[in-house]
Amino acid sequence: MEHLYRIPKKIIVLGLLLFFFSCSQDETVNSNLQTNETQSFSAKMSNEKLNVFKGPEVALGYGKVRSWVSVNKEGFPSEIGIEITPEAFKNLSDENAKSVPPEGATIVVPLHEKAMQSTPFDHIGLNWNPHGHEPVGFFDVPHFDIHFYMISVEEQMAIPAWSPATNDAFNNYPPPGYLPADYGTPPGPATAEAEMGKHWAPNNLPTLLPFTKVLIYGTFDGEFIFIEPMITLNYFLSKEDFSIPYSQPDFFAKSGNYPTKYNVFHNSTNGNTYVTLSDFVWRTKK
Template identity: 35%
Template structure:
């Protein structure tokens, strides 16, 4: 883990243009490139962004057949308790054949889970667990987000939780092809992860994009929660999938 940037002042003693501290986690080989997380802190030590960076080549050389996807766990650099980030680790999933529901998410894409729970809590989410599938209190569910129809226990994904989507703001539920979306996951009646899902085709299009999303009114783990996701293509051909514009909960 290393700091990528240092707080710096530019221009004849001026205090303007402060460059935020940026810390990166350990990189993992993905395809013909690498993936890593980074965290940016503002001058007041509060988070300004948390992101996954895919280096040039990461979209190539990926598995083409993997029924349950390929999982890459990424650590988050230690940035100190004062930052207030609620995230514990990140899991990048490559799904070469997509996944259910059929006709919506069954196209090659990445799931990027920013987990608010620990590795051990995540691993303990067992198939068919009624406790793990328990519904969270209404004020812990972001406005406009809903679980799949039917019993929650039937929608529980082992090692993840129940995925809540926003049908009114996600274009894939409005007759358009899936390109990118934002999902919330719950387990044991609390938020387990925030998940951007993005197709490889969209990332290959080199389109910079962003969107806002709602956050819960209440959380089990106090901290700074993002309200915006972005996809940014950099000059070195790396790609950043960013969560930022934090609010305190």
């Protein structure tokens, strides 16, 4: 596979995993999402009444972030994602803010139990990169990485830094067909991240510049372990909405409900921003 890009290692503060939990508990909101505050893309395309299940709030900047999932009456997922209050985008470099994570460090956003039951995801890892990261000319602008992990927090944190000794694990890729054919990654340490894994991007990445949003896949030691929307701060502040299908693997190592679109949308009433995965399809293990 021809690789048209490189993504060198991100500037990340490794070590302690940062949990920024508030006193909030998981929450269930029973409603039709067409009139609920989330106003999801999938709900707008459907007349189904959906139940919303929210995870606990986590502090970010002067605001908060939390996960949520919507499911129909049969328990089939419609959409999963995070909601970010407008205050979370303010003064992210201010040491007096409630929670400003070190550059690149992971904030764990827990999922509601219903999300873990109905989707392959275990938790969401949110990374704020105020100066972006290499390569220059690609991702060197302020942006967020939003990892939807399919492994536990403990498994994620156990992923080591790249070294000659760990090279084989990072470059042990899933068999052909278990990642999209139009995605690639260079060999070696360039995209190998401790506490994350190996990063894969679309082969046509140069045509998507200047970078505002892109969807990344992640692997480690032969397994597909995360789906990652990367979105710039400027795009969030523009309040522009989108809903985009993304490339799918031919095969899946585990049966389950997998999303096929990623979305960003805004609520004009409460000012919240939403980053979601939607349009789930049942996949049978092959």
